[in-house]
Amino acid sequence: MNLFPCTLVYVDADASPGPNSTNRDPLSYVDQAICLNNSLRRAGMPALTIMTNAPALVDKRLExxxxxxxxxxxxxxxxxxxxxxxxxxxxxxxxxLMDQVAGSLPADTMMLLLDADMVAFLPLDRDLIARCAQAGLGVFDISDQVFPAYGSERVVADLEIVAGRRLGNPRWYGGEFMLATPASLRRLVPRARASYARYLSESGRLKHHGDESFISATLNALADEGQVLIEVGAYQAVGRHWAGNNYRDLRWFRCCSFVHLPGSKGLLEKEARFAEFAPDRFWRHMRVAHLRGRVRHALKRIARTLSVERLASLSAYALRGVKS
Structure with missing residues (x-):
């Protein structure tokens, strides 16, 4: 089974930038994609295809x-x-993008949909690729990160609103990684468009917005109907890393095929300036960013603690004044 790595670069200067983006250049995602492509080549995987609504602008950036x-x-x-x-x-x-790829890929090729703000450290395991090819879909379950952060009741409610039904085992899937055969995409896309229509009409009731909402709802519905989903995170095919976050030991990510860095896009853009991707060099920069993030988290905790103590002190002082 062959792989077709692709990423979306949608350019619209009038649209709101992504919540995790600090670079206001709408073509900064092209720079991230350059780094991703270099890392794919370094890992021995096929080159990246950028799918974009602004091909002339993207070509200009790559010249x-x-x-x-x-x-x-x-x-x-x-x-x-x-x-x-x-x-x-x-x-x-x-x-x-999925709709377009579903109609163009040959039967012996799987779509490998990646976010641009990712890097490849290792090739994907061939046995995992075979399992995903047999099942039709390989997806990244990040429920253990999303449910605690927002509350499982709220997350499940959003999924079921968008799915338009009660779900047997609701899960939340990250949008940064998907392996899919053309046949599975042809089943997924029409259902996802129906979920998207509900997502749009019910957007005022939803806590969560973005592709993960309606794609996750669709995947859950398909799973309830018997679709096998290979959870690729368990195989360390991909990990989502936030600098300074202790959700996982940093060393765990070194063994991942792909690492998603939504909060460290600047690292990818800087790495794109080099002609070739160097894993050890990038890892050093990633580690430094992580340690700086740990310091920031610690300082924020100290500031919150001091603020609470200060507020308690002021409240106690005010109460003494009232009693006197």
Whole structure:
């Protein structure tokens, strides 16, 4: 089974930037994709294809890179309509990407959909690829991160609103990674468009917005109907890392095939300036960013503690004044 690594770069200067983006250049995602492509080549995987609504702009950004080292660029036919102030606006167009890929991939090739703000450290395990090919879908379950952060009751409620039904075992799937055969995409996309329509009409009731909401709802519904989903995170195919977060030991990520760095896009953009990806160099920078993040987290905790103690002291002082 062959792989078709692809990423979405949707360019719209009038739309709200992603919540995790600090670079206001709408083409900064191209720089991240350059780093991802370099890391794919270094890991011995196929080159990346950037699917975009602005191919001329993306090609212009890539023109200084030797042609044999560039990611490919494919025009995206965008059909989705939604308010431009919607959180994670650009990510919604992954549904159009999946639709387009479903109709163009040969039967012996799997879509490997990746977010641009990722890096490849190791090739994907061949046995895992075979399992995903047999099942049709390999997905990244991040329920253990999302449920505690927002409350399982709220997350499940959102999933069931978007799915339009009660779900047997609701799970939340990360949008940064998906392995899918063309046949599974042809089953997934029409169902996802129906979920998207409910997501759009019920957006005022939802806590969560973005492609993860309606794609997760669709995957849950398909799983209830017997679709096997291979959970790739358990195989360390991918990990989502936030600098300074102690959710996992940093060393765990060193053994992942892919690492998603939604809060460290600047690291990827800096790495893209090098002609070749160097895993050890990038790992050092990633480790430094993590340690700095730990310091920031510690200082914030101290500040919160001092604020609470200060507030308690002021309240006690005020009460003494009232009693006197």
């Amino acid at each position: 200084t890179i030797p042609r044999e080292k560039r990611p490919a660029v494919t025009p995206l036919t965008a059909t989705i309509k939604l308010p431009k102030n919607t959180p994670f606006y650009a990510a919604h167009f992954k549904l159009d």
